[in-house]
Amino acid sequence: MRYVISILGILVVIFLAWLVSSNRKEIKFKPIITMLIIQVLLSLFLLNTEYGLIIIKGVAKVFSVLLEYANEGVSFVFGGMANAGEAPFFLTVLLPIIFISVLIGILQHLKILPFFMKGVGWVLSKVNGMGKLESYNAVASLMVGQSEVFITLKKQLHLISKQRMYTLCASAMSTVSLSIVGAYMTMIEPKYVVTALVLNLFGGFIIASIINPYEVEPNEDILKIQETEKQSFFEMIGEYILDGFKVAVIVGAMLIGFIALMTAINEVFDLLFNISFQNILGYLFAPIAFIMGIPLSESVSAGGIMAVKLVTNEFVAMLDLSGGDHQFSERTMGILSVFLVSFANFSSIGIITGAVKGLNEKQGNIVASFGLKLLYGATLVSILSGIIVSLIL
Template sequence: MLLAVNILGLLVFLAIGFLFSKDRKAINWKSVGIMVVLNLFLAWFLTAVPAGRAGVQAAADGFTWIVDISAEGTKFAFGDWYNVKSLNFICSSLMPILMIVPMFDILTYIGLLPWVIKWIGRGLSFLTGQPKFESFYAVEMMFLGNTEVLAISGLQLRSMRKERNLSIAMMSMSCITASIIGAYIEMMPAQFILTAVPVNIVNSLICASLLNPVKVTPEEDTIEKVGEDGEKAPFFSYLGDSILGAGKLILIIIANVVAFVALAKLIDGFLGFIPAIGGFKLSLESILGICMWPFSWLMGLNLHDTWLLAQNMGLKLVTNEFVVMGKVTGEINSFTPHLRAVLTVFVTSFANFSTLGMVLGAFKGLVDDENNNYIAKHVGYMLLSGVLVSLLSAAFVGLFVW
């Protein structure tokens, strides 16, 4: 019965993309169908097949190894403050970013990462029938981050129609960055974090194809620029900038988590002055839970788990994934396998209001006023796309974990 509800949920989420489409007649159903089948295969292979699970476990062990190595720098810097038995959020989850981000930047500097991105992007475009740049962009986001890829794609964005730029903006709401996976797997089940990564990529293309179908002619289907032009900076100058960038990223995450948690507590404080109605006391989580309850139920959960998932889904959308991960990290292993899978996959994305602001800010400095204004008028589509990607990814993976 619950599996049937999960299947129904997957169909409903796809139907929402169709209902809110800007041009239903232009939807390329063959491409959408191929991508749906691809994600069903990925979710099945990575969660239900021994070889797939072994591959995911090997990747998780690799990230854990990298995180453990990065701890050596943290121990040196913090000395006696570094207590393995009582590590705080900053030391356990954020400090590894100081090594992982430069590691990925070094791979970019020597050309290995761009080569990997190029071939994965070409394969994805060939398999799904999606335009080349959109496919490259989906893969690049996974490795480099949404605003970072936007920054190096200015020439391409300025050469494209505003409708395609909107698709890129919508896709930017659903990515995660490989350099931050090390932080995620310290708080949530690594298997489902790593499964969510490729599933999110394909779902970002599915949602853009449904909500904003754009026919791209062969003449338009070109890559103007993927990467940076000009002379390379000296290696150690490049590395220094990367380390400083990683430090700024940590500060941004800390600032966001502190602010959002405190603001949520403040809102709960004000709501606490409202008398309970029929024994039901208002709180931010309860309000968000009510809003997200129908979507949570469609994941195929019992009523107790539906309410728990709905509250965390809503909290993630108005704050960020780190707030929810920090909240449930101590208890998630006690959840049922299905709830553990769908919750972990749903929160593994940047889809929230703060990302909306970052993406809009990036486009403002990269495209002309016509393109920028067009994107700004469709922020609802950007947010809807990000939410739908998270819902679809959770529903795909949930089908195979019970």
């Protein structure tokens, strides 16, 4: 029965994307079906095979070691601030982002990351039926982040059509930055983080191909990557250290604000209506949780976490999932974990719009005009990834 529900869920997601499609006649279902099959096979490989387990353990080990190195720096500066046995979230989860950011900067500086992004993007373009620009952007969003990726496309930003801008922004919102993957792994199981990264990459193409189908002419499919300004090695390191610190502080500030706000709203609703706001959201999202393969008995609680992610961000939802008294089954934990690994939330609309507008005001206004449609598509990507995993678990 669960396979029937999951397959029905995939059809529902495709239908919901089809409803808002800008050109239904142009939808190419062959690459969509191919990518769905690839998603299932990759999920099987990563979650149900010995080699997949070895890869995930290897990735988790790498990030574990990196976090240990990062904590050396954190301990030197902030050592003694926490009582024995305590682990403040800002110190243990957010500040290590600085070190990961530095490593990304070094790989960028040595031209290793751009080479990798171009290569993987070229391979993806042979599968997804889209252009090299779209494929590169999806990989680059995963590597450098949803706002920073547009800096690499600065040279040709003014030439990109409205349709292609939607796909580029959808990819950026559907993935997550590599710099904060380590932080996710401290809250949810690494195997689900790694699986979600891969699934979202293809899921972004699937949903964008339905919502926003178009043809790319060969003469239009030119990739001009903005070269970074010439900097010395240590100038670059200093810049990425500060960038990483900004990300950590911004995420921390958002967590303080959103968690406090959610607590206050829950208390008000509980006093007035004898039900928390999160429970109300849970009931609204319960049908979506159900088509993702989550049992009815857990769907309301799961729906509440999904809603929290949408209206706040993935960190708040992950903290709720890992620290709350929900008593979910292992399968439900896996489905929810995969769903949470993306930037699909309301605040991302402002982040992406602001990033593009800072580089090109006209394109920024275009992005703002389809902001809600962008979030709608990115949320469908997260739902689709959760459904694919539900077939495997």
